[in-house]
Structure formats: structure tokens, C-alpha cells
Amino acid sequence: MSQLSLRLRLMLGFILLTLICWGVASVGSWWQTRDKINALFDTQQMLFAKRLAAMDPAQLTQQPLTLPKTKKLLRHHRGEQDDDVLAFAVFTRDGRMVINDGDNGKDFRFQPSRDGFSNGKLKGDDDLWRLLRLPTADHQFVVMVGQQWEYRDDMTRDIVQANLIPWLVALPVMLLLLLWLVMHELAPLKRITRQLRLRAPADETPLVEPRVPQEVRPLLNELNALFVRIGEMLQRERRFTSDAAHELRSPLAALKVQTEVAQLAHDDRAVRHHALKNLDAGIDRATRLVDQLLTLSRLDSDEKLQTEPINLQQLLQQAAIDHYASAQDAGVEITLDAPDSPVIRAGNPLLLALLVRNLLDNAIRYSEPGGSVQLTLSARGIKVVDNGPGVSSTALSRIGERFFRPPGQEKSGSGLGLSIVSHIARQHGMQASFGNRPEGGFAAEIGW
Template sequence: MSLFLRLAIGFILLIMLCWGSASLSAWHQTRETVNELFDTQQMLFAKRLLALEPATLQNVTLPKNKALLNHHRGKQDDDALAFAIFSGDGKLLLNDGEKGRDLQFADGRDGFRNGHLRGDDDSWRLLWLTSPDQRYRVVVGQEWDYRDDMTSDLAQSSIVPWLIALPFMLALLLALVWFELRPLKRLTASLHQRAADDDTPLPLARLPKEVQPLVLALNGLFSRMADLVQRERRFTSDAAHELRSPLAALRVQSEVIQLADDDEIVRKRALQQLDTGILRATRLVDQLLTLSRVEADDLRSEFQPTALAPLLQSVLAEHFPQAEQKHIDLQLHTTFQPVMNGHQLLLALMLRNLLDNALRYTPDGGQVTVNLTARTLTIDDNGPGVSDEALTRLGERFWRPPGQTQTGSGLGLSIVKNIAQLHAIRVAFSQREAGGLRVTLSW
């Protein structure tokens, strides 16, 4: 169901409920006012009758009002008011010539009560008053139906105009709602016509303030989706580009194995090359997936306090066999025990990549020194280092300094820089005075 239809139904129900409640309240208030007015009228009229001296009268009937009024072109309701005066013992002394003749004498207390006329089932409101000397009693009556009719007429006179105006008011209200919903309709049409890869922000002009947060949220979603699509495209392109060479090498080694029928040496060498190529392709895929995850996910919600010294010791212990194989002196110097709020697995991956780079590019018999202080971590090696021009490009995706003999994909330092950026760690590469490369992490 559309928003306009829901609002229309809601407005109709709300207006009808409010109009019904107001009509009922108006009818009750009008009834109370009419009863108070007519009770006051009956009381004043009864007091005027008490001021008469009807003791000398004996069943006097006044002329009928209708004849007088018709002669003077007037109108009167028989039920509007009726009166009679009785003696103390119940004899009728005076009546109005209309309904008053049917008023029945009642003894008892003075005041208002409900009763009936002789031969009439309609309910009347009767007021009885007794003269101070107890010689006669006055009764003034009025039919309840007359009061109810008067109440209905007065209530309708104030309610019916509003009832007539309700359709026009509702039509204007719905027209106003339809007019105010036009920005949402334009926004919907714009979204329908939007291309899947269009990340252009939606304009905020001519939009109500209540809709602007929605459009801002949509613009943010478009931006995030565009980044996600861009990362996915870059990942697909990088994977296709970088896996082409290892897969081609694997295919060549597979063909060599097939062609080496009886040459065991060639077959063995091809199998070794095949195993090396598989390891290289596996490592490349792992690095691509890791880089994609670090770039795509905001893992700050998984951060926790991490002690860097034990983590660094654990990573160094993993690389001791690699260092011993090349007779590299791997040293760790810690003067503080800093604790960082971060993702432990990603921090370990960052340190592992830095140590792996340092050990792979350090020649046999070289030295790799790791220094940990309260706010910095440095990794020094005495390898060949890189040129000043190459220092500025370290960490670019799939870029490796020229002249390198070690195998690699150029993703290790890219992963390091992305993890460091996630943890607000600054990464700096510099030349050592004694030769080699220094990597400095500061936070």
C-alpha cells in the first residue's frame, strides 16, 4: 500500500473520529444548556403564577393559544409549556386551556420530577411549587421530546455546516499531502532511472528537511557501494594479471614432465619447479585475499588491547628457522612493554611480512635487528637497500624495485601499509648509514 493511500485512509479515519467526538460533545453540551435554560424558564413562570390570587377561581380555563396565534399569524408548540393551579386539596383552579387541562394533581414535595399527562404516555418534566400559606399548588410542565428536538436542532445547526465542509477540507488536505509527496516521487523516479554503477550523489535541493537525512544516507550507501565495486574490480584485475605468469609457468612445467619420459633428472627438476610455482601461486592468492579483506572491512570493532613485545617475540620465533638457514643474525631489543589497541591477527601479519621481507633481501651471514620502544618499532637489515627514488614507491601494489633477484608479488608492503593505516600507525622507509633498509613504525 502506498504512503499516500495510507495517509489518506488515516486522515479520513482521524477526521471522522474527531468530528464524531466533537458532535457527541456538542450534543451533550447543548442538551445541558437547553435543560438549564428551560428549567430556569419553568421556575420563573411558576413563581409568577404563585404571585396570583387564584383562590376565588374555580376550574377556570384560559382561551386556547392556537386560536389567538392563528389570528395574529403566529405559531406555538403545544408541548412547549403547560401550567395549572390547584387548591391545597387538589381542585383545579386555573389551566392554560391546552395541555394544562390534563395535568394531574400530585401531593408531596416541591421541585422537579418526571411525570405523565392524563391519557398520554409521553414523559414530561414537571415543576411543583406550593404557596407559602399552603392554600394552592402550581405545576408547570414541559415535554421531554420538545427539549430533545430543540437540542437536536441546535446541535445540527452547528454540526451540519462542518459536515458539509468535511469533504472539501479532506480534498484540500489530500491535495496538500500529494503536493508535499512530490519530492519523494521525483526521488523514486531518479532511483529507477539510475544506472547500477552510478555513484553520483543525489541532489539535496528542493527536498524537505525530513527527507534530507534519507538522501544523505543513500549518498553514503552509493559511495560505499562504489568503493566496494571498485575494490572487487581491482581485486579481479590484479588476480587475473598476477596469476597469469605463475599459471603459465605451472603449465610449462607440466608439459616438461609429460615430455620427460625416461629422463629422471629433468622430471625431478620439473617437479621441483612445479612445487615452487604452486607455493608461489598459493602465497600470491593468500596475499591478494588478505589485502582485499583489509581494504574492504573495517575491523575496528574487533580491536582489543594487544601487548606488542610477546607478539613480536612469537613472530620472531616463527622466522628463526628461515634466519638460521641463511645464517642471519636475528636480534630483538625491547626497552618497553607497549600495549596497543588493535587487531592481533592483523598486527601479527604486518610484523610477519616486514620480517619476511627483511630476511629474504638480507644476504647470507647478514644481520636483522628489531628495536621496540614505547612509541616506535624499527626493523633494520644490512641488505642491498633501495635507491632514494624507489623509497617513495615502496608499498605500491605489485611494484617491486628493479633488479631484484628474490621472487615476490609486490603485495607484502601494500598489506603492511593498509594494516598500519587501519591502526593509525605511520610507516616510514629509509636508508641506513651502514647500508641496508630501515622500516620505522610509529604510533
């Protein structure tokens, strides 16, 4: 059943539920009508018996009085009536019949001591009758009134049929209208399905369907939002591919040149050693570039950050220790200034460590030999300053853009370090700002 279409399941469900409801209503109607018919005829029998019990006993002769049949009294215009289904007879206390209706009443069996309603049979007849025994006020006579159960059941059936046949005739029409309504209301879903089937993989335009049901509208909105996110993801992937191809072209070309130089060196060990050294440095630069590109690609994604409380003093101390050797090689001194009380902030430890590492790498690379890099932690942010040449005022506004490097830079780099810093800061709800120091040098500050 789960493999059937929604439209077919709704159609089958409507048909099944309609037939079940119609069947239950028919049975309920039959029982209710039967109960009302029995109550009505019981009342009729009681009133008829009370009328007979009010007769003057002196009018009754010693011989049983039998009334003539209706057909003998009225030859024409008798109406539609069944005068043989309701019968009566009057008995004396000792069981002698003194009067009957001239038809079935003469076959009543006298019941000596059972007043009220009961079920029984007539003489020579197997049909079941509803019988009423009612004594007269002076207790000299007993009135018995009976009616066939078959007549009551037939009456019940006829009334129920009269009520249900119009509904039975209208049932196919109602089912057809229900099926049409299901198809009509599901038509917008078919149109949405057709749009999806004909949609190009890179199509970012939203699905448009004015008659979509209110219950399906959130699904349509989420689909359109998904298309937007997929479009943004594809743009990021295209940009990453384009950036990677552009930025890797120069390092790879340099590696190829150094490889050719090493091959042409032959017995010149100095030239070959120099070429291999440059080749090794080029591989390191290419590796760093690829690592930064992959990091930037991950930061561009919409993945939810896994955060935890981080002690920033410990994080900065570890970063300073990790960069101590490279700073000594460059002739730069690293100092750390942090408060005594712990500064705890929720964040991703790997990304925040990467943020501090990029800031220190950038500061060490552009500091002059004999200079210093100051790493400062406060309750409101992190600050990294150096005593390098800084950047020009025209280039300062573009610092943090991917692949942007100020003109005239002699140091190697890809222009991704500060861009990664800006991305990580934004993901953690922080603000990254960069600027020149009045006394000289460059300052990068991460505030929150």
C-alpha cells in the same frame, strides 16, 4: 494491512480517523446541547412559576379560571411559537385547581407533597413532561409549570443538526483535500522510486530530489552514502581483479614453461628434477601472491576491526621463533630487543601478526648472507632493520605502493608485502615509515 502502500494506508487512516472524530464530536455536541437546553428551560420554568406565585390570591375566583388559547387571542401574526408545550396551573393546598393556561394545564395531576422538579404524565396522555411544583409565599396555593420532554429533545436535535450539517457537507471536501495532500506530499517518494528503478547497477551518482520531506532526508542521504560505498567497493573489486590478472600472468606462464620442460625432459632425470624444483618454487610464489592479494582485498574492505588487548612482547617473540628457520636457511641472524615492562596495545592479533611477519619476511629476503635482522620493540613503536643493500632514493618515495618493486631486484616478490603493512598500520591508527639506514641497510618502523 502491512502489504498496502503507504499512500493507501494514510488515505484509509485519514478517512477513518476523520469519521471517528466527527462521530465522537457529534455525540458530544448532542449531549452538551441537551444539557444546556435543559438548564435553560428549567430556569425558564422556575422564573415562570415564581411570576405566577407572586399573583394576588384575591384575584383568583372560586371557579377555575381558564385562559383563552393563543389562537383565539391572535388570529394573525402570532409568530412561530408552540404555546402548548409549556403549560401551567395553580392549585389550592387541598388540590383544587383555581387557574390554568387553557390548554394542557387543565390536565395536570395535583401532587400533594413533592416540591421542585420531577417527571410525570398528564391525564389521558402518555407523553413525559418536566414538571415543577412551587408553593406560594403564604403556602395557600401551589403553582405547577410543565413542559414536554419531546419538545426539549426536538429542540436539542434541531440545534445540533444546525451546527453539524455544514460540517457534514464540508466533510467530503475536507477528505478530498486530505487525500490530495497525501498524494502531493508523497510524490517525491514516487520520483525517488522511479530514479531507483531506472538506475544502472554501477551508477554512483547521488539521488536528487529537492522536495523530499525532512523526515525522509536522512534516508536519502544514507542511500547516497551507500551508493558511494558500493562504488568504492566495485572499484576495489575491479582493481583487485585487474591486479590479480596482471600479477598472476607471469607466475602462471613460468609454471607452464617449467611443465613443458619437464614433459620434454624424457629420460633426462637432471633436467626433469630441475624443472620440477622450479615448478614447485613457482607454485609457492603463486600461492604467496594469491594469499597476499586476498589479504590486501580484505584490508581494502570497510569491515570493522575486532580488537583486543595484545601483549606485543609475546607477539614479536612468536614471530621471531616462526622465522628462525627461514633466517638460518638464508644465513641471517634474528635478534629481538624488547623492554622488560609489558607493552600492551589494542588491535587485531591476526593482522598485527601478519604485519610483523611481512616485515621480517622482507628483511630476511633482502639481507646479505651472514647479515642480521634487528627486531626492536619500544613503548612508541616497532622497528625492523636489516643490513641489506637498501633502496635507491628515487624508489624510496614509492615504497609501500602495491605491486611496486625497486628496479634491479633479483629476489622474487610481488611488491605487496610493505603495502599490506601500510594498510594494517592505518587500520590500527599507526604510521608506517620506510627508509635507508645511514650505516647501510633498510629500516621499517611502525609508530603510534
